Amino acid sequence: MRIAVCGGTGTVGRHVVRVAGERGHDVVVLSRAAGVDLARSPDAAVDAALAGADVVVDVLSTTTLSAKGAVAFFEASTRRLLAAEERVGVRHHVALSIVGIDGIDASYYAGKVAQERLVAAARVPHTIARAAQFHEFAGQIVARASLGPVTLAPRTLTRPVAAAEVAEHLVAVAEGGPAGRAPDLVGPADDTLAGMIRRLSAHDGTGRRVLEVRLPGRYGSGLASGALRGGPDAVRGRLSFDDWLGSAARAS
Numbered sequence: 001m002r003i004a005v006c007g008g009t010g011t012v013g014r015h016v017v018r019v020a021g022e023r024g025h026d027v028v029v030l031s032r033a034a035g036v037d038l039a040r041s042p043d044a045a046v047d048a049a050l051a052g053a054d055v056v057v058d059v060l061s062t063t064t065l066s067a068k069g070a071v072a073f074f075e076a077s078t079r080r081l082l083a084a085e086e087r088v089g090v091r092h093h094v095a096l097s098i099v100g101i102d103g104i105d106a107s108y109y110a111g112k113v114a115q116e117r118l119v120a121a122a123r124v125p126h127t128i129a130r131a132a133q134f135h136e137f138a139g140q141i142v143a144r145a146s147l148g149p150v151t152l153a154p155r156t157l158t159r160p161v162a163a164a165e166v167a168e169h170l171v172a173v174a175e176g177g178p179a180g181r182a183p184d185l186v187g188p189a190d191d192t193l194a195g196m197i198r199r200l201s202a203h204d205g206t207g208r209r210v211l212e213v214r215l216p217g218r219y220g221s222g223l224a225s226g227a228l229r230g231g232p233d234a235v236r237g238r239l240s241f242d243d244w245l246g247s248a249a250r251a252s
């Protein structure tokens with residue numbers, strides 16, 4: 001099967017590309033680094049990249065906490081992809097979203113809710129697959145929310161999962177054909193974002209100080225509510241955060 005991975009240079013996208021290749025699929029990557037900018041490239045370039053693809057796996061992202069910015073990014077990229085998929089005849093659109101975001105329609109999550117809405121209403125057959133925060137999310141927050149040696153971690157109750165396992169799930173979803181909605185994927189154990197960053201720092205010996213802050217508003221209360229941990233029907237990943245720290249899945 002030919003699988004187009006939009007965001008195939010990203011945190012989870014790199015794993016999707018690797019896993020799909022290992023499973024014998026023909027893989028094409030769309031990202032700015034790979035020469036396709038979904039905000040700027042002409043339709044002809046997007047169509048050429050998607051030509052012959054059986055499935056599009058959308059693991060694009062943007063770094064913003066602005067609801068307006070997130071909605072603009074996810075709506076524009078999703079609309080562009082779906083329109084191109086219709087033109088070139090792609091028969092399955094797989095979108096990666098986030099467990100438990102219903103009712104937390106704010107900040108970055110407003111963009112994900114808007115993306116899900118567009119995908120669910122599209123003419124291209126689809127599957128929306130939601131995953132919990134990646135183990136790699138701890139490092140992403142260190143990169144994005146640090147002042148020198150201090151990292152500000154929003155109070156977040158999570159059940160994190162390795163991006164490598166999310167990629168395996170997404171490739172299986174792509175292979176399975178359009179299903180509307182895939183089972184949620186969460187990790188094997190409850191955690192907090194601050195706890196993850198502290199253990200990441202201890203493991204890597206970076207001496208980072210972590211300040212846990214309760215963010216205000218609907219976004220902050222959503223993060224702290226436990227909703228992101230998913231429900232009893234969620235599929236559980238196998239690799240815990242602590243085992244992941246020194247694992248090959250992290251190194252790759």
Ligand SMILES: NC(=O)c1ccc[n+]([C@@H]2O[C@H](COP(=O)([O-])OP(=O)(O)OC[C@H]3O[C@@H](n4cnc5c(N)ncnc54)[C@H](OP(=O)(O)O)[C@@H]3O)[C@@H](O)[C@H]2O)c1
Pocket residue numbers: 006007008009010011012013030031032033034036037038039040058059060061062096097098099112131132133134135136137140
């Ligand atoms: N991080 C988490 O904990 C987590 C948990 C659950 C679900 N998710 C979802 O998983 C998805 C991927 O997240 P991630 O953390 O892997 O993201 P990421 O590491 O930030 O990667 C984002 C990807 O999008 C590409 N991209 C951004 N703007 C683009 C543009 N204009 N045109 C083409 N490509 C563009 C980037 O490549 P270039 O820079 O080369 O363009 C990169 O490959 C997101 O939808 C996110 O909501 C994330």
